[in-house]
Amino acid sequence: MDTVRTQVAIIGAGPAGMLLSHLLAAEGVESVVVETRSQEYVASRIRAGILEQSTVDLLHGCGLGERLAREGDRHRGIYLQWPGERHHLDFVDLTGRSVWVYGQTEVQKDLVEARRAGGQVIHYEVEDTALHDLETDSPAVTFTDSGGVARRVVADAVAGCDGSFGPSRGAVPDDVRRTWEKVYPYSWFGILADVAPSTDELIYAWHPDGFALHSMRSAHVSRFYLQVPNDTEADDWSDDRIWEALAARLGHGQDGWTLTPGPVTDRSVLPMRSHVSTPMRHGRLFLAGDAAHIVPPTGAKGLNLAVADVALLAPALAALVLKDDHRPADDYSDTALRRVWRCTHFSWWMTTMLHQSGDPFERELQLSQLRWVASSEAGATGLAENYAGLPIGF
Structure with missing residues (x-):
């Protein structure tokens, strides 16, 4: 088995995983990304299209906002409607914040281009991904690459950004993991x-x-x-x-x-459906995005919530692997979950207000x-x- 050493092993090459690798690189942290799907499949998934203010600010702040500024469409608010009534809610007048229409496929293109320019190691179309030794200081990820070669990545930490069907969520032991779900x-x-x-x-x-x-x-x-x-x-x-x-x-x-x-x-x-899995950290495994939570799309929170997760996770992992400072990593799950539950409630509130039961x-x-x-x-x-x-x- 071919074995390599890195600082952070990232499972999942969607927006959460790729943004995390980008933010880690800016902190001077090396990572390896593994992904079950092909690069073309990940790039073409038609998903979220609304970026909230915090997401846009983060993308600009880490050098990923050039095309967003040029091609994204800034919106001041939304219309709320029922028969005979249509009302405009102006977010800028109400809060001083706006949103942007810029599809997840476009965000993914920007991330892939940035990581390619940065020389990021990414393994697409892998099979049999498994996580090991998560409660030690040297967790590992094993997989078979697209050429049939068995590989092992040993790291200081593992980031599970592989969505609801990946192996990361299930790597948290049953006697530790708690889940809440509404279908x-x-x-x-x-x-x-x-x-x-x-x-x-x-x-x-x-x-x-x-x-x-x-x-x-x-x-x-x-x-x-x-x-x-x-x-x-x-x-x-x-x-x-x-x-x-x-x-x-x-x-x-x-x-x-x-x-x-x-x-x-x-x-x-x-x-x-809504789904929340806690904790978002077990040993040296850290969950982000859909691996930890799913919300109905009514409130436009899914992609934005994943971005908020990795914005917290990147500096926490940098402190852990570069300075042996455990405090941000120890706080990650509780801090992230405060926002997760707020966004889960808002998504439920919008959904139940607008859908016929x-x-x-x-x-x-x-x-x-x-x-x-x-x-x-x-x-x-x-x-x-x-x-x-x-x-x-x-």
Whole structure:
């Protein structure tokens, strides 16, 4: 077995893992990244598209904001809508903070380019990844690389950035790990369409037929979501049915507003669930991103929460491996989880406020809450503060 030594072994080459390697390199810490999927697969996953203020500030601060500044689309807020009503919540007026439309695929491109320029060691398409000796000072990761060579990476710490299906979360022993989970009784049916957005800001729409969201990826590409039952298959929906449902739920014709349809280029069904796994540190293993927590996408927190994790984790690991200072690493899990639970609550709050459960009583409560948020400065500020993003380390 081929064995190498590094300071941090990172499992997962998505945004969390690649950003962590970038931040560690800036601290003078070496790392090796291993990834089960191909580079092309990781780069092409159509996921999050909204970056909160703290994420944008971090990307600029670590030298990854040039293309974001040039091609990203800054948004002041969102529209909150229900039949006959549409209200703009201006985050800048309310909190002084804004959000950016810049897709996860674009963030990944920037990270890959930066790590390639930095000479980062990355192993794609690996198999049989396993973690060892996590409660020692020399944990290790073993895997078989794409050429069939068995490899062992011995490190000072291991960072599990490999999502909910990777091996890192399961490496925390059952008698140590605690999990909390909520599975929602509906899913999102998402589409990409080659058509200019019909709105200047995202529209979050409550409707008796189910929630709808009008988002965007660029000046020429729009992103839409529809609430659907959990057993929905993407092929169940024809293009005509998609646009008819979006027009009805988003208020086509309301106050003269029109929805412009276009060619659908991608469609998928996304289950809605919340999951938190604690602790986020066991021995020399540190979890970040989806390996530790998943939130429904309603609050646009998933990618941003992963960025907040690694923003805490990078200096903690640098202190640990360069200075033998254990304090930031010892505090990492508790500090990160404060933000995780805040964002989990906000995502639950947005989700339950906007989606149909089938309960007439809950429907009236939702409308009452929507009216309060739209008419109360305190209610609008609370939504804006959470959506635009709390400071790193909250």
